Amino acid sequence: MPDKIDALDIRVLVELQEDARKSLREIAEKLGVAEGTVYNRINKMKRMGVIQKFIPIIDYSKLGFDLIAVIGVTAEGGHLIEVEEMLANEPNVTAVYDVTGEFDVITVAKFKDRESLNAFVKRIAGLEHVKKTYTMLVLNVVKETHSINLAKLMEGELKVD
Numbered sequence: 001m002p003d004k005i006d007a008l009d010i011r012v013l014v015e016l017q018e019d020a021r022k023s024l025r026e027i028a029e030k031l032g033v034a035e036g037t038v039y040n041r042i043n044k045m046k047r048m049g050v051i052q053k054f055i056p057i058i059d060y061s062k063l064g065f066d067l068i069a070v071i072g073v074t075a076e077g078g079h080l081i082e083v084e085e086m087l088a089n090e091p092n093v094t095a096v097y098d099v100t101g102e103f104d105v106i107t108v109a110k111f112k113d114r115e116s117l118n119a120f121v122k123r124i125a126g127l128e129h130v131k132k133t134y135t136m137l138v139l140n141v142v143k144e145t146h147s148i149n150l151a152k153l154m155e156g157e158l159k160v161d
Helices: 007-018 024-031 035-048 080-088 114-125
Strands: 067-075 093-098 105-111 130-137
Touching (some): 024 035, 067 080, 080 105, 105 114, 114 130
Antiparallel strands (some): 067 130, 093 105
């Protein structure tokens, strides 16, 4: 029988989203289960690819990367994946999305200054198979996260029998 995600797994994820450095004991006590259960659930979700890795959330603006660009890219037909892979390998890029609409790709990247942004945009625009770019600068970050509020979105499913 294949592994499935259940309400207890979601509750473990909620705890890890709050603080991935919580001990297994802390999570187990809060959820009213054994430490071994939490350990096994986390390993199951890692095996399934639900949990990919545990990383710190870094405020890049505190490191000087406070210039954020959202760049729409149009690629030549048949070369979209190639362009996306080139963009994904750029060190400033935090996200590459294959999208519908006016552009083929949306890329989010962070920079220390206008000069590095300018060099990046010119380099991207000059890539083979890139037809057009459109750059927007972020004026204010209202919300930026890699998590969704699982507790709220799954509240009806969080009850463990």
